[in-house]
Amino acid sequence: MSSVLHLSDPAAVKLLTHGRTRRVLGAFLKGENTVAGAARELALDLRVVHRDVLALNAAGLLRVVREQKRAGRPVRVYAAVAPAFFVPFSATGAAGLEELGSDRAERYAALFRTAFFREFERLHHEQSGGRGGGVRLYLAPEGHVQADTSYEGAELVDAGVRYQGPLGLVLNADATVTLTEAEAREVQVELIRLLMRLRPRTLAHEAAGGGRPFLLRLGLVPVTPEERATLS
Structure with a gap:
C-alpha cells in the first residue's frame, strides 16, 4: 500500500482534523491493536475509543485484520489502512x-x-x-x-x-525582545537545537516508562510596534 494516503472524503477529513480521533487512529499506526488496547495506551474511556474506532473503520481509515476468539463475542483486531495520512489544507474547509x-x-x-x-x-x-x-x-x-x-x-x-x-521546575517567560533580524535568526536556531536535543530524550523516557511530562513553550515571531503596545 502507498506510504502516505491522501484524504479528501469529508468524513475522513473530519476525523483526521479532530484531536481525539486522530490520537485514536495513531494508536493503530504501530501495528495491530484492539479497542481495549488503544484505550489503555491513550488513557481514554473504552466506550469513547470504541465509538471512534467504529467511525474510523466506517471512514476507511482502519480495517479489521482478524478476530480473536473468546467466550462470547470475538474481539476484533484493527490496523491502520496506511502507515501515514495526509489531508490537504484545501480539503479542511478552514478559512485559514x-x-x-x-x-x-x-x-x-x-x-x-x-x-x-x-x-x-x-x-x-x-x-x-x-x-x-x-x-x-x-x-x-x-x-x-x-x-x-x-x-x-x-x-x-x-x-x-x-x-x-x-524556586521550582516552572518557567513562564512571555517576553518581548528587540533584536536585529540576524540576532533573531540566531535565537531561532538555538531554540530549534534545544528541541532537537530534547526529542530523543523524550522518546527514550516514554519507551522506558520513566520521566514525567512537562509542557514546554518556545516561540519567536515578529510583531509591529503597535501590536507590542497592546501588551502593556
Whole structure:
C-alpha cells in the first residue's frame, strides 16, 4: 500500500482534523491493536475509543485484520489502512491556518496556564515565608516603566534581571525582545537545537516508562510596534 494516503472524503477529513480521533487512529499506526488496547495506551474511556474506532473503520481509515476468539463475542483486531495520512489544507474547509490549528493551541495554552499557576502557588505557599505577593508598577533601573508581579519588599528589578520568586521546575517567560533580524535568526536556531536535543530524550523516557511530562513553550515571531503596545 502507498506510504502516505491522501484524504479528501469529508468524513475522513473530519476525523483526521479532530484531536481525539486522530490520537485514536495513531494508536493503530504501530501495528495491530484492539479497542481495549488503544484505550489503555491513550488513557481514554473504552466506550469513547470504541465509538471512534467504529467511525474510523466506517471512514476507511482502519480495517479489521482478524478476530480473536473468546467466550462470547470475538474481539476484533484493527490496523491502520496506511502507515501515514495526509489531508490537504484545501480539503479542511478552514478559512485559514489559524482556524485549523486554533483548537489545539487554545487547549495547550489553557493547560499551560492552569498547570503553571497551580505549581507556582504551591511553591509560593512553601517558600514565601509569609511574604505577600502583588502587582507592581515602577521605573526600572534601565529607565523604562515596568509592570509585573512579585513579593512585597522585593527589589524593584525585573525577573529577567534577578529572579526573586519561588524556586521550582516552572518557567513562564512571555517576553518581548528587540533584536536585529540576524540576532533573531540566531535565537531561532538555538531554540530549534534545544528541541532537537530534547526529542530523543523524550522518546527514550516514554519507551522506558520513566520521566514525567512537562509542557514546554518556545516561540519567536515578529510583531509591529503597535501590536507590542497592546501588551502593556
